[in-house]
Amino acid sequence: xxxxxxxxxxxxxxxxxxxxxxxxxxxxxxxxxxxxxxxxxxxxxxxxxxxxxxxxxxxxxxxxxxxxxxxxxxxxxxxxxxxxxxxxxxxxxxxxxxxxxxxxxxxxxxxxxxx
Amino acid sequence: xxxxxxxxxxxxxxxxxxxxxxxxxxxxxxxxxxxxxxxxxxxxxxxxxxxxxxxxxxxxxxxxxxxxxxxxxxxxxxxxxxxxxxxxxxxxxxxxxxxxxxxxxxxxx
Numbered sequence: 001x002x003x004x005x006x007x008x009x010x011x012x013x014x015x016x017x018x019x020x021x022x023x024x025x026x027x028x029x030x031x032x033x034x035x036x037x038x039x040x041x042x043x044x045x046x047x048x049x050x051x052x053x054x055x056x057x058x059x060x061x062x063x064x065x066x067x068x069x070x071x072x073x074x075x076x077x078x079x080x081x082x083x084x085x086x087x088x089x090x091x092x093x094x095x096x097x098x099x100x101x102x103x104x105x106x107x108x109x110x111x112x113x114x115x
Numbered sequence: 116x117x118x119x120x121x122x123x124x125x126x127x128x129x130x131x132x133x134x135x136x137x138x139x140x141x142x143x144x145x146x147x148x149x150x151x152x153x154x155x156x157x158x159x160x161x162x163x164x165x166x167x168x169x170x171x172x173x174x175x176x177x178x179x180x181x182x183x184x185x186x187x188x189x190x191x192x193x194x195x196x197x198x199x200x201x202x203x204x205x206x207x208x209x210x211x212x213x214x215x216x217x218x219x220x221x222x223x224x
Contacts, residue, residue: 042215
């Protein structure tokens with residue numbers, strides 16, 4: 001596999017379920033990101049990890065819990081979600097989150113539907 | 116607050132030229148990025164501008180004016196495969212990317 005992969009690609013869950021999204025990057029990068037993308041809205045940055053340390057948490061509700069065991073893997077643990085959390089969740093990686101010209105490479109996303 | 120503005124939707128004809136504008140107000144400036152996102156797919160990097168002027172990359176060019184808080188993406192010789200959303204993003208003083216909502220470009224034969 002090359003680039004950034006995400007699993008699952010689609011997920012339907014009830015409000016009382018617990019599930020996890022997985023992201024893996026094969027680019028040798030040191031920074032990983034979770035974004036939420038809703039229709040016709042800007043990408044919302046949720047979490048940033050740089051060299052496995054969480055550097056940003058943009059006021060994300062505690063029902064979203066990130067985990068970064070190493071620079072290649074990133075998880076987003078979900079529990080007791082709300083219908084308004086339905087969106088496309090994108091993972092991205094870059095060489096270093098504090099290098100200005102470092103572009104981000106995105107995975108294909110997980111389409112999440114909360115019922 | 117921080118803000119990125121770009122048109123919601125544009126339509127152009129195959130073979131023509133289209134210019135997608137982006138204006139920004141951010142806390143600091145560490146460069147501006149353009150990404151392309153086809154429906155149902157991941158955004159892919161197109162260009163990065165940090166100095167004023169025009170950067171050309173094949174059929175795509177990107178322009179930046181820092182004093183005006185303005186950028187545009189110019190697409191020449193449009194092809195049907197260029198139908199996509201184009202996302203403008205600015206890296207602020209905290210190295211965070213601030214994103215616009217994207218411009219959906221529709222190419223007609």
